Amino acid sequence: xxxxxxxxxxxxxxxxxxxxxxxxxxxxxxxxxxxxxxxxxxxxxxxxxxxxxxxxxxxxxxxxxxxxxxxxxxxxxxxxxxxxxxxxxxxxxxxxxxxxxxxxxxxxxxxxxxxxxxxxxxxxxxxxxxxxxxxxxxxxxxxxxxxxxxxxxxxxxxxxxxxxxxxxxxxxxxxxxxxxxxxxxxxxxxxxxxxxxxxxxxxxxxxxxxxxxxxxxxxxxxxxxxxxxxxxxxxxxxxxxxxxxxxxxxxxxxxxxxxxxxxxxxxxxxxxxxxxxxxxxxxxxxxxxxxxxxxxxxxxxxxxxxxxxxxxxxxxxxxxxxxxxxxxxxxxxxxxxxxxxxxxxxxxxxxxxxxxxxxxxxxxxxxxxxxxxxxxxxxxxxxxxxxxxxxxxxxxxxxxxxxxxxxxxxxxxxxxxxxxxxxxxxx
Amino acid sequence: xxxxxxxxxxxxxxxxxxxxxxxxxxxxxxxxxxxxxxxxxxxxxxxxxxxxxxxxxxxxxxxxxxxxxxxxxxxxxxxxxxxxxxxxxxxxxxxxxxxxxxxxxxxxxxxxxxxxxxxxxxxxxxxxxxxxxxxxxxxxxxxxxxxxxxxxxxxxxxxxxxxxxxxxxxxxxxxxxxxxxxxxxxxxxxxxxxxxxxxxxxxxxxxxxxxxxxxxxxxxxxxxxxxxxxxxxxxxxxxxxxxxxxxxxxxxxxxxxxxxxxxxxxxxxxxxxxxxxxxxxxxxxxxxxxxxxxxxxxxxxxxxxxxxxxxxxxxxxxxxxxxxxxxxxxxxxxxxxxxxxxxxxxxxxxxxxxxxxxxxxxxxxxxxxxxxxxxxxxxxxxxxxxxxxxxxxxxxxxxxxxxxxxxxxxxxxxxxxxxxxxxxxxx
Numbered sequence: 001x002x003x004x005x006x007x008x009x010x011x012x013x014x015x016x017x018x019x020x021x022x023x024x025x026x027x028x029x030x031x032x033x034x035x036x037x038x039x040x041x042x043x044x045x046x047x048x049x050x051x052x053x054x055x056x057x058x059x060x061x062x063x064x065x066x067x068x069x070x071x072x073x074x075x076x077x078x079x080x081x082x083x084x085x086x087x088x089x090x091x092x093x094x095x096x097x098x099x100x101x102x103x104x105x106x107x108x109x110x111x112x113x114x115x116x117x118x119x120x121x122x123x124x125x126x127x128x129x130x131x132x133x134x135x136x137x138x139x140x141x142x143x144x145x146x147x148x149x150x151x152x153x154x155x156x157x158x159x160x161x162x163x164x165x166x167x168x169x170x171x172x173x174x175x176x177x178x179x180x181x182x183x184x185x186x187x188x189x190x191x192x193x194x195x196x197x198x199x200x201x202x203x204x205x206x207x208x209x210x211x212x213x214x215x216x217x218x219x220x221x222x223x224x225x226x227x228x229x230x231x232x233x234x235x236x237x238x239x240x241x242x243x244x245x246x247x248x249x250x251x252x253x254x255x256x257x258x259x260x261x262x263x264x265x266x267x268x269x270x271x272x273x274x275x276x277x278x279x280x281x282x283x284x285x286x287x288x289x290x291x292x293x294x295x296x297x298x299x300x301x302x303x304x305x306x307x308x309x310x311x312x313x314x315x316x317x318x319x320x321x322x323x324x325x326x327x328x329x330x331x332x333x334x335x336x337x338x339x340x341x342x343x344x345x346x347x348x349x350x351x352x353x354x355x356x357x358x359x360x361x362x363x364x365x366x367x368x369x370x371x372x373x374x375x376x377x378x379x380x381x382x383x384x385x386x387x388x389x390x391x392x393x394x395x396x397x398x399x400x401x402x403x404x405x406x407x408x409x410x411x412x413x414x415x416x417x418x419x420x421x422x423x424x425x426x427x
Numbered sequence: 428x429x430x431x432x433x434x435x436x437x438x439x440x441x442x443x444x445x446x447x448x449x450x451x452x453x454x455x456x457x458x459x460x461x462x463x464x465x466x467x468x469x470x471x472x473x474x475x476x477x478x479x480x481x482x483x484x485x486x487x488x489x490x491x492x493x494x495x496x497x498x499x500x501x502x503x504x505x506x507x508x509x510x511x512x513x514x515x516x517x518x519x520x521x522x523x524x525x526x527x528x529x530x531x532x533x534x535x536x537x538x539x540x541x542x543x544x545x546x547x548x549x550x551x552x553x554x555x556x557x558x559x560x561x562x563x564x565x566x567x568x569x570x571x572x573x574x575x576x577x578x579x580x581x582x583x584x585x586x587x588x589x590x591x592x593x594x595x596x597x598x599x600x601x602x603x604x605x606x607x608x609x610x611x612x613x614x615x616x617x618x619x620x621x622x623x624x625x626x627x628x629x630x631x632x633x634x635x636x637x638x639x640x641x642x643x644x645x646x647x648x649x650x651x652x653x654x655x656x657x658x659x660x661x662x663x664x665x666x667x668x669x670x671x672x673x674x675x676x677x678x679x680x681x682x683x684x685x686x687x688x689x690x691x692x693x694x695x696x697x698x699x700x701x702x703x704x705x706x707x708x709x710x711x712x713x714x715x716x717x718x719x720x721x722x723x724x725x726x727x728x729x730x731x732x733x734x735x736x737x738x739x740x741x742x743x744x745x746x747x748x749x750x751x752x753x754x755x756x757x758x759x760x761x762x763x764x765x766x767x768x769x770x771x772x773x774x775x776x777x778x779x780x781x782x783x784x785x786x787x788x789x790x791x792x793x794x795x796x797x798x799x800x801x802x803x804x805x806x807x808x809x810x811x812x813x814x815x816x817x818x819x820x821x822x823x824x825x826x827x828x829x830x831x832x833x834x835x836x837x838x839x840x841x842x843x844x845x846x847x848x849x850x851x852x853x854x
Contacts, residue, residue: 007494007557009548033544036503036531041544044494044559067434067471072581073500073564074521074533076463091526094501096533099518099568104463106501106523106533117460117468121436130434132471137500137564141526153525154499 003368022313023148029384038145038153048333057158060184064176066131071113077103079112083284092140106139114161119287125165133160149309156309163299170300174276177304179235189328193227195245206276211268214318220248221268269314276302325385334366337386341374341393351392363424430795449740450575456811465572465580475760484585487611491603493558498540504530506539510711519567533566541588546714552592560587576736583736590726597727604731606662616755622672633703638695641745647675648695696741703729752812761793764813768801768820778819790851
């Protein structure tokens with residue numbers, strides 16, 4: 001992609017309204033634009049990151065046997081009246097009347113819709129277990145939206161719902177999801193710590209929050225340092241559940257069961273929340289199936305959320321420096337930023353050729369072909385944070401090499417163009 | 428994917444509420460579920476088709492240099508007050524008040540939001556031409572929603588917006604989009620006929636509708652039979668614009684300029700609509716850029732829609748038979764339907780193995796591993812309409828071959844398993 005033909009409106013100044021790092025960087029690097037309070041347009045670069053996260057989340061949901069659907073954003077109020085949550089939900093629910101004066105709402109979550117869906121089709125224990133998910137836009141009418149997409153009103157979220165015949169099976173579904181979340185966040189290059197949680201408004205008796213570790217995170221978290229180096233072999237709710245991990249309000253140094261040198265104190269951002277809530281919705285909405293003995297059973301349910309648009313901000317909070325964003329490769333909008341640092345006929349010809357070779361090899365590249373000074377190009381490229389910068393300059397003409405910079409480590413090496421292509425093909 | 432573990436709730440009976448073929452088939456084959464009037468949940472199979480169409484549409488927009496963004500579904504009313512459309516739009520606009528009593532709306536289209544976006548960043552003719560698109564959910568509060576997703580209230584749409592410095596450049600953008608539309612529909616296996624249109628509520632002076640030809644289409648269309656066999660070499664607005672193509676209300680046999688044997692009379696479904704409307708929004712919303720001479724210019728704009736969720740229905744209307752849907756390969760939810768027609772230990776082992784080999788070769792396959800009678804499996808597979816059916820049965824045990832059926836032609840051939848894999852790898 002040629003930057004001169006792209007839509008990447010970077011800002012020179014820090015936007016005054018942005019109080020936190022990710023908000024500031026997303027605005028400055030041209031990833032989002034605020035349409036109105038708490039409501040954003042995702043610009044091309046932001047859109048690309050959102051889609052990459054979407055794909056990783058979806059792959060990990062598919063892997064554990066959940067099926068992707070899309071439920072509507074606009075829901076009929078009567079389903080919420082049936083579950084009993086319509087009045088309770090309060091002003092965060094965006095209530096709507098349609099042209100026939102029917103009460104509707106912009107879904108903040110979808111337990112009611114999915115329970116209504118499943119009760120129309122599922123009537124035997126043989127059709128369970130079942131897990132359905134969507135990745136879709138939701139709305140919560142926050143009284144004071146802030147921190148950009150970290151606490152916006154319209155947001156993009158993965159929500160999954162599991163239906164099981166008994167508590168054992170439901171617990172298995174819950175644990176599969178717990179492990180899928182650990183894998184999902186690890187794939188994005190994030191350190192995520194699961195912690196037992198109160199299940200809050202959704203209600204129920206088993207719940208975990210997943211917090212991404214970031215120095216600029218919203219809340220203090222305390223956890224066993226064993227969480228710092230998890231591998232897939234450690235993904236076990238039973239095993240990890242024995243380790244200490246709590247949020248600020250639950251941590252008391254006086255009663256903390258682990259020693260100071262085992263305790264890590266960091267800041268975190270909640271990016272996932274899973275709930276097991278039993279038969280709350282199946283009973284209130286009369287979803288029942290025939291059991292093996294023919295007797296009706298109310299399925300045990302759970303729901304499982306990942307804040308996808310929030311993750312974009314959380315990744316930035318956990319991965320940036322004073323120059324800008326540092327995208328983990330797995331979610332980067334482009335893998336390579338190609339910079340023509342001389343803007344002369346020769347470097348331009350080489351850059352064009354390199355852009356074409358990389359593109360043809362399906363290595364995603366953003367080529368800064370603008371006639372800006374090298375310094376401007378370097379600082380813009382640091383700001384938007386692509387993982388690898390490839391610089392065509394004087395040495396390319398004298399020695400036939402390009403400079404390759406790792407955005408995270410700052411390490412630089414000179415490579416011939418063939419070696420460069422091989423480096424990125426090989427990965 | 429194993430059907431026994433999938434969520435594909437087919438119906439045995441024709442649903443009473445479905446008046447048209449695509450609606451009936453989408454409900455019966457388990458592609459959609461009505462959540463409330465004109466509002467649908469996309470079940471896993473429908474979701475897969477929607478995503479495949481999304482991808483083709485996106486690729487063809489990217490190819491002509493448009494950039495994908497995502498604008499919010501909920502928009503502030505003040506932008507529409509600025510453009511002057513807030514009062515005009517009438518009851519089809521879903522109007523919302525947020526918790527602070529601010530007037531909002533669920534976007535039926537996004538000219539205002541995108542114009543507001545562009546005026547914040549673009550201030551020089553050097554930044555044009557620019558084309559931005561999104562593929563996103565919209566809402567039109569139809570007084571009488573019907574025909575399933577063909578005329579729903581919440582729908583999925585591609586909308587693109589072009590910004591150009593003068594009319595010549597705007598016309599070039601328009602023609603690129605015109606050709607992209609022809610390519611997009613052709614890639615989905617559809618015959619699409621562009622016809623000059625009144626530009627309607629959006630206003631302006633150049634507009635085309637694209638109609639997909641389907642016997643069960645919503646309206647009669649009349650066109651030159653040259654449209655029946657277009658190739659990419661014919662994609663030229665000037666050339667095709669000379670051919671006759673009109674909708675029912677404009678066709679008059681008395682004045683039709685082409686002979687009866689050149690005239691085709693079919694039915695069509697509108698799936699795309701493109702508009703050039705000049706400076707309507709740039710002027711009313713004060714989007715201006717400095718021209719080459721420093722003087723301000725109001726950019727010339729166009730907008731370009733494709734009804735993505737509607738296309739799912741249109742494809743079915745144009746491609747089905749009395750047994751069910753016939754998916755074109757390019758948009759099929761799975762390429763192959765694998766049927767174990769005997770349900771014995773031997774055929775099951777072979778089917779399992781085949782399922783694994785196809786899956787490992789990245790050939791998408793839905794494996795009917797249920798313990799249903801062969802007849803039920805055959806008719807379900809015809810109903811959901813995967814392009815190729817592979818049947819493991821008696822001949823597999825005696826001759827080592829599987830039967831491959833082409834859903835569209837009904838042609839069958841016996842192939843060894845190696846030959847089968849090669850057939851689908853080769854394509």
